[in-house]
Amino acid sequence: MVFRAHRFTAYGSALLLAVGSLTVMSAGTADAAPPSPELCGPGSAINFDRSDFQATPRIDNKWFPLKPGMQFTTTGTVTSADGVYERTVVHSVTGLTKVIDGITTRVMWDRDYADGKLVESELAFFAQTRQGAVWLFGEYPEEYENGEFIGAPSTFISGIAKAQAGIAMQAKPRTGTPDYVQAYAPKVDFLDCGTVLKKDQHVCVRTGCYNDVLVIDEYNPLEPPEAGHQRKFYSAGTGLVKVTAVGGTDQEFMDLVKVQKLGAAQFAAINAAALDQDERGYTVSRSVYAKTPRAQLDGL
Template structure:
């Protein structure tokens, strides 16, 4: 089911509807990144843990696996498409084994919108590194950054693009479907997947950020809940920064044509 209120997106479209993909304009962003959008705050040193399940419905017998995500706002920045971004480090575990380690790059413009400008997700099989085929960087290989969270999300507005990378068939569309008091519910989907594509619902709380994920339709359905959020001390943050910088360096070897074209991540 689509929550679009404007023209419906269909398989094969390259955006999320008319006017849904704004241009990345570096001049709209401050030289020193700070993300204080109340719906998606990103203070360096914030560590959030989520737990839940992923159910695979692609075969005749559904398979459900335990899923855990550890998300940390590092003390690093990285310049992407002319914009200085905050580096987020996410690790995904399936049945207790690392499945993905991702660096994601966010920035808030002067209007208060939080943008996603790229991702470098390293994939693992049985804990062993297998590659990073879904890497995208705004401004390279026709990839385009988009809005991860609006400054003032409102019900009834049209869908918007969160990110687009045609070379890997990646298109994230989002639409605000509910806002009640201090919470917002956003529906996400990829129109390139066609009519049978699944939808993911993400819930945000003011001052907290994401706290719940649910799914409807599709072959892979993820459910997550926020377990806890803590603030790392200086020593723990320094160790996180070192590990994130190591993955950043690894990206130059793994993806020299895309990730290798970006400046290295540096201390905030």
């Protein structure tokens, strides 16, 4: 799961134009992003090796496991200038795959509700390297207002419009290491950076108490300092269990409240709904999403 301020994405963007290892440099404009390939500070340049990725998207990173048929529900509150409202996000690991920039990714489907009303339905795309790092290759977030679909202006796909894949979770997170880019999409002003803040923490939420918790601090350097940071808490073997905010006028606090393995009928329904959204994206986002191959059911 990938949580963002004001927006939630799948359970946390390609550079696959040539075979072999390459370092991706920033191509953003001066007012859209830092003019350096080290978007999140020294040591954060995106290093991408196409040969590292698996032919099939098995994602078993212990901090970020994405097993098809699993569903995670998080709830909490969001405080902003407009007031306080309840937020619920249902994260479903689908049985779909989608090829983005030559990499076969796993499709996540998230449904985001504010005070019980759907505000966003998102497809997000992840793949894991053989070393165990999980990368985010893009997002197609449909937005809703008063129950009506209003568009998907924040769509980004790695390799299109200068968007770059980023690391949703490192293979072996360690404190004291450089910040890293989680995804970068200059056309939609999207840049997320991660810092391994703490390890071996103890956290209790509705689904239980977790030891050996990893804490990642996330921020967007394109935003002013007063925008604040998010802190995400990951439990080994489960994944994201808690989100908190540090600073900023808009703050989110979310806890994991339910983990379930979907039954056959539920899983089929999730896959069908995600396929419908994938198909709709070819009409909604003609300049970006329509340039990708259609998602496929991988037979799980």
